[in-house]
Amino acid sequence: MPSSSHPMTDTRLASLRSTLPALRLLTDPADLEHYGCDWTRRWTPAPLAVALPDSVEQVQALVRWAHAAGVAIVPSGGRTGLSGGAVAANGELVVSLERMHKVLGFDPVDRTLTVQAGIALQRVQEAAREHGLQYPVDFAARGSCSIGGNIATNAGGIRVLRYGNTREWIAGLTLVTGTGEVLELGRGLVKNSSGYDLRHLVIASEGTLGIIVEAILRLTEPPPPSHVMLLALPSFQALMQVFAAFRSRLQLQAFEFFTDHALRHVLAHGAQAPFAEMHPYYVVTEFSSDAASEAEAMAAFEQCMEAGLASDGVLSASDAQSAQLWRLREGITESLARHVPYKNDVSVRISAMPAFLEDTQALLAQEYPQFEVVWFGHIGDGNLHINILKPESMPAPAFVADCERVTKLLAEVLLRHGGSISAEHGIGLVKKPYLGCTRSAEEIALMRGIKAVLDPNGIMNPGKLFDP
Ligand code: FAD
Ligand code: 2HG
Numbered sequence: 001m002p003s004s005s006h007p008m009t010d011t012r013l014a015s016l017r018s019t020l021p022a023l024r025l026l027t028d029p030a031d032l033e034h035y036g037c038d039w040t041r042r043w044t045p046a047p048l049a050v051a052l053p054d055s056v057e058q059v060q061a062l063v064r065w066a067h068a069a070g071v072a073i074v075p076s077g078g079r080t081g082l083s084g085g086a087v088a089a090n091g092e093l094v095v096s097l098e099r100m101h102k103v104l105g106f107d108p109v110d111r112t113l114t115v116q117a118g119i120a121l122q123r124v125q126e127a128a129r130e131h132g133l134q135y136p137v138d139f140a141a142r143g144s145c146s147i148g149g150n151i152a153t154n155a156g157g158i159r160v161l162r163y164g165n166t167r168e169w170i171a172g173l174t175l176v177t178g179t180g181e182v183l184e185l186g187r188g189l190v191k192n193s194s195g196y197d198l199r200h201l202v203i204a205s206e207g208t209l210g211i212i213v214e215a216i217l218r219l220t221e222p223p224p225p226s227h228v229m230l231l232a233l234p235s236f237q238a239l240m241q242v243f244a245a246f247r248s249r250l251q252l253q254a255f256e257f258f259t260d261h262a263l264r265h266v267l268a269h270g271a272q273a274p275f276a277e278m279h280p281y282y283v284v285t286e287f288s289s290d291a292a293s294e295a296e297a298m299a300a301f302e303q304c305m306e307a308g309l310a311s312d313g314v315l316s317a318s319d320a321q322s323a324q325l326w327r328l329r330e331g332i333t334e335s336l337a338r339h340v341p342y343k344n345d346v347s348v349r350i351s352a353m354p355a356f357l358e359d360t361q362a363l364l365a366q367e368y369p370q371f372e373v374v375w376f377g378h379i380g381d382g383n384l385h386i387n388i389l390k391p392e393s394m395p396a397p398a399f400v401a402d403c404e405r406v407t408k409l410l411a412e413v414l415l416r417h418g419g420s421i422s423a424e425h426g427i428g429l430v431k432k433p434y435l436g437c438t439r440s441a442e443e444i445a446l447m448r449g450i451k452a453v454l455d456p457n458g459i460m461n462p463g464k465l466f467d468p
């Protein structure tokens with residue numbers, strides 16, 4: 001039990017324990033620290049306690065208790081989030097779904113997998129493969145992030161170009177609202193024109209409307225055997241032209257880019273150098289390995305080389321080599337983590353990308369002469385990741401303050417180009433001040449209204465996405 005210097009805390013926990021004696025509750029300082037933060041590491045974790053329910057009924061009962069007691073809840077998945085959505089820094093009750101990680105069913109006719117929301121993305125991918133099918137959302141945090149977290153952030157990843165975001169794969173979900181009602185939304189139907197589709201309100205709601213406890217996931221045909229090609233590019237301007245050349249000839253599974261800065265960090269983290277020399281920009285692309293696609297890919301590559309848009313390239317000859325090439329792109333976030341980066345995750349329409357890139361490059365060159373800036377991302381989806389690395393000697397608050405100053409300017413650029421301040425990581429705490437560059441005041445007022453209906457006491461992840 002916490003010390004008697006927190007009588008209010010003790011009273012609340014005693015009340016929760018007596019209401020739900022079978023609920024597993026953690027209050028150990030090490031657990032509070034572990035469950036109170038995500039990958040942002042900017043806020044000091046300070047939850048009231050951590051609840052580990054093991055059934056929908058337990059989630060429902062504890063939300064009802066929190067609703068009545070006025071205790072704030074932070075829904076928690078794998079805490080791999082990059083926007084502070086799962087941070088509990090203000091005495092909230094963390095509700096982790098880690099014990100709710102089962103596959104509940106597979107339907108071969110509907111081609112759906114029904115799961116508890118705490119299941120890891122990788123486990124879902126494996127379960128789909130065991131049934132000869134594919135769950136195509138994929139990214140580097142697959143081993144730790146949860147389906148509930150993926151839905152709550154509408155996660156994207158490396159194959160959005162071919163398969164779309166998480167939203168496209170959610171045939172149904174079960175939500176425990178902020179009042180403890182259980183809603184089954186979507187119910188796996190392919191066609192359903194019976195009014196508002198509340199399922200889509202929950203997707204990307206970042207835990208502010210309720211707790212997602214189960215999901216019905218659509219599966220699809222497994223991908224064809226594929227080749228991975230790594231291209232070296234001489235200039236940023238070449239990027240979108242190379243994309244156009246490849247996309248016009250091939251059905252691409254992925255088209256991802258990174259800079260020499262990103263590559264240096266991944267190499268320092270143990271990856272193998274792909275070329276004898278360093279180049280300023282790189283692209284990883286993936287496509288089917290049938291003979292016709294391979295010939296088209298080689299033709300696109302030669303076209304780019306002749307036009308001076310590419311300076312080198314390598315085509316994977318084995319699955320092991322494909323994995324090596326993917327590691328260069330997928331290893332970036334982990335390799336940068338020790339530099340406590342400030343992250344921007346922005347998007348514009350693909351057609352607006354060339355002009356946006358030019359303006360953004362000019363802005364960042366002017367505003368960040370003193371910092372190392374690492375660019376990478378899902379360029380084929382119009383989604384750019386910008387990581388600004390904290391100089392070791394600089395105190396974190398001063399670093400963050402400077403990055404926020406520049407993010408305000410970036411938000412203005414985004415507004416001009418009709419873009420979004422969060423492409424795929426969510427708003428959370430990190431991007432809350434900039435929501436207005438992506439959504440109109442009227443939209444934000446409507447979002448607040450929707451929250452008030454599903455969570456009238458404002459207990460679900462308060463302070464995330466927007467202020468209460
Ligand atoms: P958490 O971090 O635990 O939570 C995220 C948000 O969802 C919080 O607001 C939380 O309250 C809410 N939430 C969690 N579970 C539930 C639930 N059951 N019900 C209601 N709300 C819930 N993201 C991408 O989109 N694309 C990428 O390519 C990508 N790559 C990454 C690579 C690395 C190495 C890392 C560390 C992260 C990456 N991410 C990426 C970010 C992150 O993995 C995703 O946002 C992921 O969807 C978060 O899932 P999680 O279970 O860890 O959620
Ligand atoms: C990726 O695309 C992830 O690798 C993480 O979305 C991005 O670390 C980041 O900024």
Ligand code: ZN
Pocket residue numbers: 157377378385424
């Ligand atoms: Zn990403």
